[in-house]
Amino acid sequence: MYTLVYSIDKNEHPETVYVNLTNACTNSCIFCLRSQKDDVCGAEMWHDDNYSLEDIINQFEKYNPTPENVVFCGYGEPFLRREMMKEFCKYLRENYPQIKIRVNTNGHASAVYKTNIPKEFKGLVDSYSVSLNAANDTDYDNICKPKIKNAYEEVKKFIKACADEGTEVTASVVTGFDKIHYVDASECEKIAKELGAKFRNREFIENGY
């Protein structure tokens, strides 16, 4: 069975585990790890989405004691397995209500499903980290190569929708990648604040972590 739940911590009892729901994505970011390597800390990240909720639970339950945080992340956009994510969030809430749940997302999901995803997941997700990645749509298109229309505006709408639901949200940019010299991080920070989000400038790291 491939990697659905993994840790990047060498500690036998990690504080945080990550859930790798899918390799599909509506972006094709120029810095995406998927185009650079096949594993994260030795965990093979490629799979074909052919798994069940029980498979996720089985991998998760191997962490004993359970971690403090679960982060949906991995090699793809986790909301593209929206129902699977919802079921696993419900499982965590019912069995481990103390665990904090975060979703790292490209912020396209509301546009993809034509609904308000932060509202739909209210109470199931404690916080979001949304890849803003640029201060305008031209830069965003160059960096993220989105497959949906008006992607940059949709990302901003998603961030605002998280804040409007009262769910903690952080907008992030990646800097320090040698092919991106033009991201205006302070302008991105301003946009993040205007949308009601915190801001994180994430230095690009070769291996991702």
Ligand code: SF4
């Ligand atoms: S949004 Fe994330 S998974 Fe998708 S292409 Fe960009 S970096 Fe890769």
